[in-house]
Amino acid sequence: MADETKTRKPLVSTTSLVAMGVGTALYAAFNVFFNIFQLPGTQLVTLRPSVCIPMFFGFVYGPLVGFVSGFLGNVISDAISWGGFWWNWDVGNGLLGLIPGLAVYFLSEERRFSGTGYVASAVLAVIASVIGMGFAAFTDYIFGYGISTLEEAIYVLFLPAAVTDAVNGAILSPLLISAYAAAVKGRARRA
Numbered sequence: 593m594a595d596e597t598k599t600r601k602p603l604v605s606t607t608s609l610v611a612m613g614v615g616t617a618l619y620a621a622f623n624v625f626f627n628i629f630q631l632p633g634t635q636l637v638t639l640r641p642s643v644c645i646p647m648f649f650g651f652v653y654g655p656l657v658g659f660v661s662g663f664l665g666n667v668i669s670d671a672i673s674w675g676g677f678w679w680n681w682d683v684g685n686g687l688l689g690l691i692p693g694l695a696v697y698f699l700s701e702e703r704r705f706s707g708t709g710y711v712a713s714a715v716l717a718v719i720a721s722v723i724g725m726g727f728a729a730f731t732d733y734i735f736g737y738g739i740s741t742l743e744e745a746i747y748v749l750f751l752p753a754a755v756t757d758a759v760n761g762a763i764l765s766p767l768l769i770s771a772y773a774a775a776v777k778g779r780a781r782r783a
């Protein structure tokens with residue numbers, strides 16, 4: 593029993609707290625910049641390559657770090673860009689980081705930072721985009737937040753947000769993870 597507790601990593605560590613802070617700050621800053629690129633015919637849906645940030649932090653540091661980076665980063669950027677926040681979209685953005693973070697439970701560290709991991713991160717980015725933006729768009733419809741029909745929720749919110757986030761995440765997350773793996777490997781060789 594004592595050996596078991598020694599090998600378990602704590603849910604929150606100094607490293608994860610720092611990663612949450614850095615991920616949140618980066619996501620908020622990049623979102624504020626990219627929020628000026630609104631997609632025509634949508635309600636505040638923007639072209640955001642920055643979605644790869646919570647996906648990356650989740651994949652590398654775990655689901656809690658990914659969720660906090662996406663959730664708080666979106667709260668801050670919405671407050672700066674739009675003067676408020678929308679809880680359901682913040683939770684949806686948290687899911688963008690949480691779902692790729694689940695890889696820490698089913699892929700070894702060696703596999704996460706190899707070709708298998710890069711493919712897994714792309715697939716998880718697509719799944720996270722569909723689930724996260726689906727949650728946000730459909731709760732807008734369910735609670736009547738400016739969306740009156742299901743078709744409007746699908747075509748004005750869900751599809752534009754999910755597709756752009758999936759494409760951005762599936763392309764950029766594996767690139768960030770690959771760069772991170774190369775940097776860690778290079779630092780280990782110098783040490």
